[in-house]
Amino acid sequence: MATLELSETTPEAADDGVWLACIDCGESFAPFDAVRYTCDECDGLLEARYEHYPTFADFGTGGDHPARPALDESTSLGVWRYAAALPFEEGVSLPEGDTPLYEVPRLEGDLGVRNLRIKHEGMNPTGSFKDRGMTVGVRVARELGVDRLACASTGNTSAALAAYGGRAGLETLVLLPSGKVAAGKVAQAALHGARILEVDANFDSCLDIVQNLAARGEAYLLNSLNPFRLEGQKTIGFEILERFYAETGRFPDRIVLPVGNAGNTAALYKAFRELVESGALAPGDVPKLTGVQAEGAAPMVEAVENDADEVRRWEAVETIATAIRIGNPVNAPKALPGIRETGGTAVAVSDDEITDAQRALAAEGVGVEPASAASVAGLRRLREDGVVDAGEDVVCLTTGHLLKDPDAAALAGRDPEPVANDTDAVLAHLDGRSGSLAARLRRRLP
Ligand code: F0G
16 A cells, blocks of 8 residues: 655755655655656655645635635736645646636536535636646656657647647657547647657557656656646645635535546545645545546446455456546556545446536536546436435536537537528428427417
């Protein structure tokens, strides 16, 4: 089991109060002296650690829990408002974060929980939460002086990397599973100037290749295996806690989120651990992290259900939610303790349940891509199974925008109806051809 205890004496390797620590053996490393993704000693995952962990007041809100600082010209909103919890004061920013926390009263009533909010990360600059990771990750890339950035991607990471890499003036290279990436994402990566390599394999194999390229010094890896990506993504957790508290006077009981590589699960858990460490959050107030996967790509769910310490790699994966079509969640060693220690769980949902949830969100004006809707589909399933009770305050994370996957949206939505170029024909069509009472009455109008 990973050592996820944060409090330790500052090691010599620390640079300005920041260092990297191995979650398996505890070895510490200087954060910016060399490119490093995993532990030199045991190959375990690395995590950023700090001399000081933040309280809510450190986020510039001037109080214990207010949601947002007073606005003046010097106030940075979004990810960099949380600089006290990040390795730098500012980054390569578009800017990102400060996404809405929507009320969805009809869905809330339908699912039968006390409060339901949707944290819509699709409202970030490139339309997904990946922007939060890239603003920090690309800043670190600059610090390290690398010149080529790379990632494997189911789509959103590639779009964000292309945009942020372009902004920083760095070359970007993305490896995509051929034919399995939604159209909007490929278009973004292409237009923002990434070199796109399509591999005839699934995402997990693309990531294997990018890791090999990174190990050979050919590129700087910006998948969520990179610990600094997760530092940026922590800010989702800070925003949810602040805003939910400001609106309800409580912290949410549960956060439900889609899981692919399990980076967000790990990042949210880290945000909560840091706030607990600083004393800003009572251990009993930490939301239960609840992961959702598609039935055709559910290795994390399998591990949680079997109470296993390790996640089995699924070689064959399939789902309409292509963003989470992943069989080897590389952040599992960070995310599994997060699910377990917060009292959360993991659940798998079918593609039909995902599409139904996508429609239900869209009906309330919230447009998300299929992977995002998995969170709501999972909540529905857990309510039906009695795992989530009616008294709970729940936040579902929706990770990407509807326009990312226009084909899935068109399939889930209504079909366009062809009509003649004629007003009467349009009215007749709307009323049904046989001529309804309304149509007959209308015909009598002058
Ligand atoms: N939702 C969306 C829309 C995603 O794009 C991803 C991951 C996830 C959820 C899963 O998040 O990996 O932190 O558990 N997309 C990556 C990509 C893999 O390449 O865009 P996770």
